[in-house]
Amino acid sequence: MNHASAGGDPGKSATDAGLAFRRHDHSHCCGGLIARADALAAERGLKLTPVRRRALEILLEEHRAVGAYEVLERLAGEGFGNKPPVAYRALDFLVENGMAHRIARLNAFMACMHPGDDHTPMVMICRACRSVAEAPAEPVAAAVEGSAAAAGFAVEGTVVEALGLCSACLARGEG
Amino acid sequence: MNHASAGGDPGKSATDAGLAFRRHDHSHCCGGLIARADALAAERGLKLTPVRRRALEILLEEHRAVGAYEVLERLAGEGFGNKPPVAYRALDFLVENGMAHRIARLNAFMACMHPGDDHTPMVMICRACRSVAEAPAEPVAAAVEGSAAAAGFAVEGTVVEALGLCSACLARGEG
DNA sequence: TGGTTCATGTTATAGTATCACATTTCTCTT
DNA sequence: AAGAGAAATGTGATACTATAACATGAACCA
Incomplete structure (x- = not known):
């Protein structure tokens, strides 16, 4: 498979995670x-x-x-x-x-x-090639919600960004 | 600076979560x-x-x-x-x-x-009073790590920020 | 004591974002 | 179809955030 379908089925985010890479x-x-x-x-x-x-x-x-x-x-x-x-x-x-x-x-x-899709995005930023991809963020959103709730904080939006190395750059032996 | 809590006792962050509020x-x-x-x-x-x-x-x-x-x-x-x-x-x-x-x-x-503590912070930002507090982020870090791993992405650092209303502003009936 | 390293200071400039207001375009109503 | 109101676009000016490059000074230690 070398392309993405445009459909919005739930299984899709897992499939597309890291597509840009x-x-x-x-x-x-x-x-x-x-x-x-x-x-x-x-x-x-x-x-x-x-x-x-x-x-x-x-x-x-x-x-x-x-x-x-x-x-x-x-x-x-x-x-x-x-x-x-x-x-x-x-x-x-x-x-x-x-x-x-x-x-x-x-x-x-x-x-x-x-x-x-009404998703809270989680983005992955590769420091070597500068490309950026989305990853499924439902588990992350749930964890954020949980921690916030413990402090009585009502979450309206989140920023979740991971910095590191993408699979392609890892394979190429970057950093 | 990376996640993976280094040794601060886990109970402490929970106690302090939302202190600023x-x-x-x-x-x-x-x-x-x-x-x-x-x-x-x-x-x-x-x-x-x-x-x-x-x-x-x-x-x-x-x-x-x-x-x-x-x-x-x-x-x-x-x-x-x-x-x-x-x-x-x-x-x-x-x-x-x-x-x-x-x-x-x-x-x-x-x-x-x-x-x-070598923690990846999760911060909560109140849009009403502009105050900011930290919350325990270990579960969040784990979820981020999991989603990233599925895409073959090696996480070196994260940005996790929640936007919303703090407990004090909620109690005061803000927005 | 002389050299190396680190910290501070300065000038200059690059990069990011918004305000305020004028003009145009769209849309709805009559 | 005309006109009022709203939405979108365009422009000038400006505010806010951040770094590069280089000079000076203080701390450290061989």
Whole structure:
């Protein structure tokens, strides 16, 4: 198997975990996810406007964290505005609607591989190749919830990021 | 700095979880932690120099995330340099040596309440009162490790932050 | 005592993010 | 179809966060 299906079945996150770290049919996985974003927008009455859509495509084209200013540069090169709010607004829209994630540790963004699934993402950041992938986070979310509950804290959102080495870089004998 | 608790007794973190959110003898908890930092530095041959010590005190005086520039302002007011590297170097030292934590989501810093324990912190950030507290993160670290292992990812460090409402703000009927 | 290392200080600059306001586009209602 | 209101986009200005590069000074120890 070298590509991802766009479906949202629960078994999928386990299958796709670390997808970015493996070889796969990239144009197919991008196309599928754009289609899924379109469907999602239609479903929910959201407007996936040209800037927003293009911003998502830019994130999808890389399987890595991309800075807002890098997205901005590419948008500007295609005729959109070239001021920071252009990129930040598009990215914020994508994040708020579950089509992308913000990676706090890197002050950067990545496309979500399971848009629509209401998941708390856990992201893995490879320090050698800089690629970023999502992993299933339900067990992590449960643990966070448990620890927080013990302190009487009501969790509304989480940031869970693992830093280390991806399988490919480990295999190549990095660090 | 890695997870895998090094030897702080497990009962302690549970007891202290959410301390910042409760009433407590603040000057006592600060003094104790400065003493602990001194001991730690002596033990490990680290130099808790005046800037570093003062930076730690500043973090301890607030039970909240403090930005580097706010620390800098206070340091400068006390005769230390007033350029960003002064604050960043002191804060980096504290973070590297487990005396403070960086909060990625806020681009800010907080004093560690368990210096010396080699823990991966989980921090809880209250959106209403902006206070920040640590919670035991061993179960979370284990879950992160598990999800990462399934993707062949070798975890070297983690960022785990929960956003929401602390017990005090919940009791006061916030949002 | 001279050299090495580490800590501090400074200048300059890079990178990230938001505010405030003008203009356009969309949408709904009448 | 016209107009009011809301949403989206564009722009200028600015605030906030962080690091690079290099100079000076203090501590350590052979």
